[in-house]
Amino acid sequence: MQIEGMTCASCVGHVERRLNKMPGVTAVVNLATERAKLTLTEDHTNQELEGAVTAAGYAGTVTRRRSSHDDDAHPAATTSPHRSVLSENDAVLPGGAGDHARAGGDAGDHSHASGEDAGHAQGGGEHADHDPLSGHSHAGHGGGAVADTSDPSARRQADLKRRFLVAAVLTVPVMVLSMAPPLQFPGWQWLVTALTLPVVVWAGLPFHKAAFNAARHGSSTMDTLVSLGTISATAWSLWALLFGGAGEIGMRMEMSLWPRAASEHGAHPELYFEVAAVVITFLLLGRWLESRSRRAAGDALRALAQMQPAEATKIVRAGSITREVRVPLAEIRVGDEFRVEPGEKIATDGTVTGGRSAVDASLLTGESVPVEVGPGDSVTGATLNTSGSLIVRATRVGEDTTLAQIGHLVEEAQVGKAPVQRIADQISAVFVPVVLVIAVITFVLWMVLGGTTQQAFTAAIAVLIIACP
Structure with missing residues (x-):
């Protein structure tokens, strides 16, 4: 949740006490980032959670929900079964729009302006997620704009x-x-x-x-x-x-x-x-x-969010016909192949299936000398392709990517x-x-x-x- 109006540690205490009074809610509020991480063992709608913050005298907005449904669909998630987690970690995933494209385009994690429980959200509608640190809205399946919570x-x-x-x-x-x-x-x-x-x-x-x-x-x-x-x-x-x-x-x-x-x-x-x-x-x-x-x-997380490219060149095969289409990162699924031209950033974690090049992996290793990669080698999303053209098969997207996990660690350190x-x-x-x-x-x-x-x-x-x- 994004919490507005807090000015001191007393404010943090008021918000935490109000949220923790709700059945099955455990809340940790951070003053510096103005965010709250909630772990739910009982079901609560967005309106109920935001209303609790309002009752404490502050403004609260649910920026992201992740439920047990998502964990079942995405085993890589770390949330315990039968729990719903509302976390600023999920709200600032550097993977951006790719978070909505996991597991064949199910509902994923969505922020609902209507306040409906995201745990019961159905796919196929229009959704838009917002990155409160970078100030950009990321469309899942063609969603509209969301107010800039960092503004x-x-x-x-x-x-x-x-x-x-x-x-x-x-x-x-x-x-x-x-x-x-x-x-x-x-x-x-x-x-x-x-x-x-x-x-x-x-x-x-x-x-x-x-x-x-x-x-x-x-x-x-x-x-x-x-x-x-x-x-x-x-x-x-x-x-x-x-x-x-x-x-x-x-x-x-x-x-x-x-x-x-x-x-x-x-x-x-x-x-x-x-x-x-x-x-x-x-x-x-x-x-x-x-x-x-x-x-x-939040500068570190903003920098991480900006490292991920917004689009990728997806390779679409229909029988004997192969064509390349520029698509938003949201449309890249696990198993999809995409091309990375020289000077472009690799869209997401994957394995090289064609071509050879030198990849600048200083984002992860700090080593300024590009590393040679070829078919069968693993590459990391947001690293820079410096020379040849590569064809990469996506192995991890959204919050499962290496860059997203780095964002998780940074945000966990801030909220702790x-x-x-x-x-x-x-x-x-x-x-x-x-x-x-x-x-x-x-x-x-x-x-x-x-x-x-x-x-x-x-x-x-x-x-x-x-x-x-």
């Missing part, structure tokens, strides 16, 4: 960059004026207010929306801390500016380690505009860099979780509620021990801000 990631990255750059430009003068009293000219606080509000409201909108969405579904995430902390700091500062006397022309704000009491001579409520602006700006920078790293996490990551996910599930409770306790203790509302609020906001990721 939203690129849009999010561009949006985060734009918000960060605007926030950075506005935050620098806010920080300088707030932290350097000699530079605080008459009316400086009003300029700081005007510069801060766009940062909190517009630049910080992704955090506020995520926090609201989580709250709407009865949960909390790291965005909850960010949103609460920055909104509280801004709201207090606006109150201090408009009603607390901090808006007086000529007012200066001195830094202090201990929260000042409003009863002190000449004291006024503190302004925390710089806190809200700086927190949002730095977190936007972090989220932008994180988005770039997530995008890079180290023990320390599982611990972090467990901690994050309770981290946010604990921080909120500590902030409330801090406020209450200050009030009970004789502090002013300003001091209590300052300390409580400090707890929220310091806990921001």
